[in-house]
């Protein structure tokens with residue numbers, strides 16, 4: 282076992298999760314029966330639980346928090362997104378949202394299956410801090426919540442809703458954004474406090490910081506726009522979609538920007 | 551909305567149109583000033599002038615608010631229609647920073663003239679910050695009067711951000727960040743600032759001992775011809791030498807002996823512990839029934855690295871070990887008479903007399919045999935105010951988390 286690359290077991294866990302989630306989405310979308318919905322919720326939970334077990338074993342095995350590489354953050358994202366989908370279903374009974382978020386989680390797992398990781402146990406001293414775990418977890422949680430809210434936006438941009446059918450989903454988007462934005466704020470501020478301990482300054486406009494700040498500003502625009510124009514749904518949904526695009530640049534795109542060479546935040550592949 | 555389209559610009563009540571014009575004018579004015587100044591890097595005045603300027607700003611803001619509270623323009627300044635264009639204008643500048651690498655030599659005359667590589671120290675950035683602070687100040691004052699506990703979350707978010715912007719802007723000139731090179735057993739009290747100027751400090755530091763704790767080194771496969779690391783599906787593949795057997799690229803590697811610190815005698819390595827000794831490992835590599843054994847060593851500033859040739863195309867190499875932790879034992883004496891022995895490391899700075907001492911770097915060439923420790927000394931007297939703002943914002947985020955969107959959807963306070 283020792284010499285086995287831990288990620289070698291990943292396809293097993295990932296396949297189980299993918300199967301559970303696909304079955305759950307299918308059941309959610311096809312059946313109106315209460316028992317079937319309960320079964321779907323159970324399956325969706327099982328998929329998430331399997332990944333949680335995997336990431337726990339991985340964490341113990343590599344002896345550092347598995348939050349350093351893009352593959353590792355995708356894994357967390359799949360876990361949180363599926364969990365949030367299920368939680369919103371249990372809270373508000375939005376079947377389409379849980380199906381979408383399970384679908385998106387499946388996509389993240391498939392990306393990980395196609396790009397197997399070689400894991401790296403070393404962690405540079407600056408990252409060895411009590412701030413590391415809260416900072417990353419809070420951020421990925423925020424990303425997952427905001428990702429779920431962008432699903433609402435996409436749905437509304439594509440399936441031209443009426444005044445009547447949009448009120449429910451847009452309230453849900455607002456709830457997700459307020460939650461996600463509060464996490465984003467915590468992530469940003471934790472990052473600042475940590476940077477002060479590690480590098481002597483709380484904000485250095487490092488490219489990742491800059492993009493995280495831009496992302497934050499866009500969601501700030503959404504919140505203020507919605508506050509002032511509660512009934513202009515279409516434009517609000519566009520702002521939300523654009524904000525998510527910015528978030529994706531911040532998460533994946535920064536690595537490829539010329540401004541980002543030598544950033545501490547650039548995840549290794 | 552329909553009369554909004556017919557409304558003449560600058561006729562009351564102002565809307566997004568005026569908001570956009572004002573924000574754009576501020577940005578244009580900023581860039582014009584920047585270009586007119588020949589692209590100089592700006593600095594806010596140092597203590598006590600920044601404090602005076604800050605107090606004057608606060609006094610003007612509050613009296614203007616009290617005097618013209620009922621004025622249409624004041625209402626507009628405290629509303630979303632001025633705020634959104636301002637936030638977007640600021641975002642535009644930050645986006646520029648996201649694309650143009652900061653704090654480097656500008657590549658073209660235009661970039662230099664507009665200050666695009668040092669945006670945070672340019673006129674447009676400072677002016678838009680000032681404008682945002684004015685808006686934030688006014689919106690905070692508007693919601694404070696009359697006072698209502700219902701606005702607590704709003705107050706924490708907006709006033710928190712106001713404080714952070716206010717104190718970082720004014721404090722930037724009082725902050726000192728210096729680099730100090732400490733050699734073992736020597737006392738140092740001089741440090742260098744960003745521009746390379748030497749500064750004498752009220753703190754003298756003697757480096758008693760510099761320590762590096764390293765991870766086990768990694769091994770990888772290189773191409774004999776090019777000397778480059780062989781890529782696997784576009785990625786480097788490394789393995790940490792922390793176990794007895796590992797697989798790399800279809801090669802099976804058995805680690806027969808690992809020496810943390812070694813020197814070469816004849817054809818083999820033996821444990822030694824003197825400056826420049828490096829980790830090494832005796833390995834047996836098998837692939838398709840062929841077997842090769844020998845030593846690999848990562849080398850150091852005195853010793854050559856040693857690779858193990860596996861066949862015509864590939865060799866096994868050991869990479870230099872990466873630091874797990876580095877720390878400095880310091881003896882600190884201050885002008886105020888303090889006499890302290892302490893150890894600092896990355897993420898564990900030490901505070902004395904308003905200075906915070908950080909472990910920054912060392913002589914990476916010499917690795918764990920470095921007798922140089924590079925420290926960073928930071929003095930940031932405005933930090934408590936910044937932190938206070940940050941904590942207000944955290945509390946505000948807590949409110950957003952708990953209460954979410956206001957139930958009336960904002961119709962109550964619309965401006």
Ligand code: HEM
Pocket residue numbers: 466501504505508628629630631633636637682685686689693703704707708711946947956963964965
């Ligand atoms: C960047 C500078 C900002 C400006 C200029 C600004 C301005 C405004 C304005 C004018 C309103 C409408 C208030 C009213 O009409 O009574 C508002 C509302 C709001 N703002 Fe901001 N804001 C800023 C930053 C923030 C930040 C950083 C947050 C959160 C962390 C935030 C969260 C909110 C919320 C949640 C509301 C809705 C009002 C409520 O909850 O009662 N704003 N803001």
